[in-house]
Amino acid sequence: MIEVMKKVLESAVDRLQFQITTYLPSLLAALTLVLGAYLTALFVRWLIYKIFKGLTIDKFLRQSGVAFLVDPSGRLRATRLAAESAYWCILLGGVLLGLNVFGTDLTTQIVQGFVFLLPKLFVAGLILLGGTWLGHYLGRSMLVWAVNENFPTPRRLATVVRILIMFVAVVVAADRLDFAKQVFLSAFIIIVGGVVLAGGLAIGLSGNGVRRFFEEKREQSRESNERSLWSHL
Amino acid sequence: MATSLPEEARRAADVIRRADIVIGIPSYNNERTIGHVVRAAYAGLAKYFPQLTAVVVNSDGGSTDGTQEAVLSARVEANSLMLLSTPLLAAHRLTFPYHGVPGKGSAFRLVFQMAEQLDAKVCAVVDSDLRSITPEWIDLLIRPVLFAGFDFVAPYYQRHKYDGTITNSIVYPLTRMLYGVSVRQPIGGEFGVSARLVKRYLERQDWETDVARFGIDIWMTTLALAEGYRVCQSFLGAKLHDAKDPGSDLSAMLQQVVGSVFNLMEEYSPVWQKGSGSTPAELFGFRFDVGLDPIHVNVHRMEDAFRRGCEELGEVWETVLEKKTLSAVRALAAGLGKNGNGLHLSDELWAEVVLEFACAYRRRSLARGMILRSLTPLYLARVASFVRDTENLVASQVEDKIEQLCLTFETFKPGLIARWNGNSGQSEASPVELGAVVSATNESKIGGEK
Structure with a gap:
């Protein structure tokens, strides 16, 4: 009995020893990598904040409207954007490297899947961002135009635009x-x-209304009394 | 970017070789009026500058109505002018189509290029749709440059109180506040320019922008003021002319003019941030009262446009205007029409609106064209308010009101500088001070016209 127990304990200790000797270095290596990545990310972020003022990019972000898209107050700064992007990229890279250390099928699959998906995700993200920006821009342009032209709704x-x-x-992203x-x-x-189809039906069914609207507009622009005011700067 | 003189113009310049004076007349389908303008220019040259050589250049935008033929066929009988001295040389007369972006600015560019090519001492430009131009205008635009050392002569007209609303409500107060010189008609359309200023204009690289269109007038005036050229004004009497461009809409016109003002504000920010207050530019000519064309306005339509703008453009104005200004604007719209109230957009609130639009334009809080176009309903509100406030006033009283607006703009300059430079820049005026009240004026009789 004692002999059996001894054997069981010995095998348990052996297994533990095996697992420790097999996985602990990997775990330690993974943790070291993640820690290293974390520290590097912190350092890079600090460095970017410190030395990279990003004035030109700030201007670009403002001019392109991206600043107002991401942050409606328009206070988004390129420095912050670059620093935070670098921080999260490095941290993510560290985690993937850490997972890769284990060399198991599962971790390899995860890492591979993520690495293969990454460029597609990036492109899809860009497409969505571009679409959002364009939608905002054209929507607002339509709004201002429609108000100035006294267009209905x-x-x-x-919103439709x-x-x-x-x-x-x-x-496209999908x-x-x-x-x-x-x-x-x-x-x-x-x-x-x-x-x-809806547009065609609307025009067909309310053709008279549409025609009346444009006729009214034409009539307004013809009215010489108004024109006399606007044609003199 | 630089456009050379068209071949046809170069050949003509080679033949003429030199001229002391160049008179430029930009045109587009002005057959009806341009003959009179050419005759006035001829008579002015013969009467006041008989000893100098001159060229009248018509820079045409591709007219299809016989404008160019009208220029070449216009005749002046020298006997009818009762000249004291006979002109030594007859003035040349040229007409060319200009190249580049269609617009008055591109037409001016060709005139300036001709002036430079001909080594002219002075260049004057006059609109081709003028009905009130007289030979004296040529004298008044040219003499200050030739004999008093000025570089830029701006016109000073007597106008109907509702004429020139963009000038009166935006361009004049803003230019005066920024550059510290009071030029009453900064976008008048008629100017006298010295050779050195012509050279400076042609050196610029922004001819293909809004400068090529309606922006040209304010561009010329601002450059002269901001770069320290000697600027004066000449009283020309009344300006009666045909509609400038019936096809162009108000929004586009406002965009071009105000966009040019804001662009130049950016460029010359180190200049305008230095001074405060303003002094009037020297005024030449004999002032007299004249009869003016009546101008009819529909105040209700403008108020409706403003109310609609308030209802629909909130998301745009939120990124342009500060909260308290936007609240004041919304309060105005909310009170509009209640108990028969008319619109009263105070000078203070209007100044705040314009200056905040300028800052939003600078920081590009939205696409710039969109910012400018979204100003239209607010501008209409200001015009409607101005019409209501001045319906019973005579010209001198209206002028006093415009003067008051200019002084209000000037008091807002420190706040503008702070805001422009990224400081909080909040003006100390409260919404109540900003005029967030609707006056209890009765329905305007003028507004009822339709």
């Missing part, structure tokens, strides 16, 4: 990610077809 028009552009961006391609494509075709 300007805000609805702007925004939604359409965002939807196009989502379809296509990049190979995610439910057919579903998005079909939905896109249905929606565009629907919009065209």
Whole structure:
């Protein structure tokens, strides 16, 4: 009995020893890598904040409207954006390296999957960001134009423009990610077809109203009394 | 970016070789009026500068109505002018189509290029749609440059109280506040320019921007003021002319003019941040009262446009205006029409709005064109308010009101500088002081016209 117990204990200790000798160095190495990545990320972020003022990029962000897209107050600074991006990229890289140290099928699969997906994710993200920016820009342009032209329901028009552009961006991003391609494509075709049909019906059914609107506008611009005011700077 | 003189113009310049005076007349389908302008220019040259050589250049934007033929066929009988001295040389007359972006600025560019090519001492430009131009205008635009050492002569007109609303409510007060010189008609359209200032204009690289269109007038004036050229004004009497560009809409016109002002504000920020207050530019000419074309306005339509703007453009104005200014604007719209109240947009609130738009334009809180176009409903509100406030006033009283607006702009300059340079820059005026009240004026009789 004692002999059996001794054997069991010895095998348990052996297993533990084996596991420790097998996985602990990997774990320690992984932790070291993550820690190293964390420290590097901290340092790089500090460095960027310290030395990289990003004046030119700040200007670009403001001019392109990205600053106001990400942060509506417009206070987004390139320095912060660059520093935070570098921080999270390095940290993510450290975690992936740490996982890779274990060399198991599962971790290798995770790392590989992520690495292969990363460029697609990046491109899809860019497409969504670009779509959001374009949607905002064109939506607002439509809004201002419709208000100045005294067009009916300007805000609805702007919203339609925004939604359409965002939807196009989502379809393209999904296509990049190979995610439910057919579903998005079909939905896109249905929606565009629907919009065209609705537009055609609207014009057909309310043709008189549309014509009246444009005639009124033309009449207004013809009215010489108003023109005399606006044609003199 | 630099455009050379068109071949046709170069050949003409080679033949003429030299001229003391160049008169430029930009045109586009002005057959009806341009003959009169050319005759006035000819008579002015013959009467006041008989000893100098001169060229009248018509810079045309591709007219299809016989404008160029009208220029070449315009005749002046020398006998009818009762000249004291006979001109030594007849003035040349040229007409060319200009190249580049269609607009008045591109037309001016060709005139300036001709002036430089001909080594002219002075260049004057006059609009081709003028009905009130007389030979004296040529004298008044040229003499200060030739004989008093000025570089830039701006016009000073007598205008109807509702004429020139962009000038009166934005361009004049803003230019005066920024550059410290009171030029009453900074975008008048008629100017006299010295050779050295012509050279400076042609050195610039921004001819293809809004400067090529309606922005040209304020661009010329601002450059002269900001770069320290000697600037004066000449009283020309009344300015009666045809509609400038019936096809162009207010929003586009506002965008071009105000955009040019804001662009130049950016460029010359080190200059305008230095001074405070203003002094009037020297004024030449004999002032007299004249009859003016009546101008009819529809105040209700402008108020409706403002109310609509307030309802719809909140998301745009939120990124442009400060909270308290936006609240004041919204309060105005909310009170509009209640108990028959008319719109009263105070000088203080209007100055705040314009200056905050300038700062938003600088920091590009939105696309710049969008910022400028979203100003239209607010501008209409200001015009409507101005019309209501001045409906019973005579010209001199209206001028006093414009003067008051200019002084208000000047008091806001320190706040503008702070805001411009990224400091909080909040002005100390409260929303109540900013005029967030709707006056209890009765419905305007003028506003009822339709």
